[in-house]
Amino acid sequence: MATTAVARLLFGRVPRVSRNLSQFSSLKFYSSQPSNYEYIKTEKAGEKQNVGVITLNRPKALNALCDDLILEVKDAVEKFDKDSSIGAMIITGSEKAFAAGADIKAMQNQTFSQTVNGRMLEGWSSISDASKPLIAAVNGYALGGGCELAMMCDIIYAGETARFGQPEIIIGTIPGAGGTQRLTRVIGKSKAMEMVLTGNQISAVEAEKSGLVSKVFPPDQLLAEAVKLGERIATHSQIIVSLAKDSVNRAYETTLQEGLRYEKKIFYGTFATADRKEGMSAFIEKRPPKFINE
Incomplete structure (x- = not known):
């Protein structure tokens, strides 16, 4: 070697x-x-x-x-x-x-x-x-x-x-x-x-x-x-990126139906974050989002 x-x-x-x-x-x-x-x-x-x-x-x-x-x-x-x-x-x-x-x-x-x-x-x-x-x-x-x-x-x-x-x-x-x-x-x-x-x-x-x-x-x-x-x-929210990464990886570790259920729970979970609120508000207001990773 x-x-x-x-x-x-x-x-x-x-x-x-x-x-x-x-x-x-x-x-x-x-x-x-x-x-x-x-x-x-x-x-x-x-x-x-x-x-x-x-x-x-x-x-x-x-x-x-x-x-x-x-x-x-x-x-x-x-x-x-x-x-x-x-x-x-x-x-x-x-x-x-x-x-x-x-x-x-x-x-x-x-x-x-x-x-x-x-x-x-x-x-x-x-x-x-x-x-x-x-x-x-x-x-x-x-x-x-x-x-x-x-x-x-x-x-x-x-x-x-x-x-x-x-x-x-x-x-x-x-x-x-x-x-x-x-x-x-x-x-x-x-x-x-x-x-x-x-x-x-x-x-x-x-x-x-x-x-x-x-x-x-x-x-x-x-x-x-x-x-x-x-x-x-x-440029994106670190917490949301982490959740998205976790959800994609779950696709390799479970069945489709289990994965879909997991994805939906993670999706719901994003609504508890400040960055989800900021991201949607920025989109509606036509401005760049200011994520705080929370």
């Missing part, structure tokens, strides 16, 4: 990336924030600094997802989620790799009892528990754990060179952080089964066609477009 040679063995040829392109070409959007993280970088983005950006930062390992990196991502997500100035979050990597998978070297000598007693991968799914929307901005490889991390987010934007896959079968195991579950719910049984059983990758275009990805952009424009999306979401 830590070398290009290993990446080629497991995942195919490494995509060529133009040296003239950079996913950070729109640096005017960014304001660096000091942090003590080792494997990630955190920033606030957007004209109002209301989008939290988490950048995976293990370039020599193609952003392989070791336990410490995941713990740092989890911590950063929790901090941005509690920050009232932040309306949406982005998780991204480099132009070469969002994340080329879990750290195989760290897992190689694990035994069955160690994985059970140590509750391996247990903390990963808590990333998706954030109340605020998570956007995955994926350039390059999103394989194995990288694909699973992207699917933990609420929306996926991809660069044109992005590659998605669950290649665990190639190294004698299966996905363990949602690859057989979230992928199947998003793209359907047949396509998910093909990807999981063969280890085959799909392109950004195919991922968009199958519903895994919302939109595809040139690699150097991806992050700026994800920030724009985050800024658009951040």
Whole structure:
């Protein structure tokens, strides 16, 4: 995982990336924030600094997802989620790799009892528990754990060179952080089964066609477009956005009739908020709403 040679063995040829392109070409959007993280970088983005950006930062390992990196991502997500100035979050990597998978070297000598007693991968799914929307901005490889991390987010934007896959079968195991579950719910049984059983990758275009990805952009424009999306979401009431996110997610976890009943209860609940009243009043009065997130 830590070398290009290993990446080629497991995942195919490494995509060529133009040296003239950079996913950070729109640096005017960014304001660096000091942090003590080792494997990630955190920033606030957007004209109002209301989008939290988490950048995976293990370039020599193609952003392989070791336990410490995941713990740092989890911590950063929790901090941005509690920050009232932040309306949406982005998780991204480099132009070469969002994340080329879990750290195989760290897992190689694990035994069955160690994985059970140590509750391996247990903390990963808590990333998706954030109340605020998570956007995955994926350039390059999103394989194995990288694909699973992207699917933990609420929306996926991809660069044109992005590659998605669950290649665990190639190294004698299966996905363990949602690859057989979230992928199947998003793209359907047949396509998910093909990807999981063969280890085959799909392109950004195919991922968009199958519903895994919302939109595809040139690699150097991806992050700026994800920030724009985050800024658009951040213009709305945070409490209403959180309720809407929760309601959409419920569609994956229950029957249609149960989901419809849940949606209606959430809809009724919005009428107890000041922001619902402000939103409707602003619409009738033909003025921009002034949400207070209450």
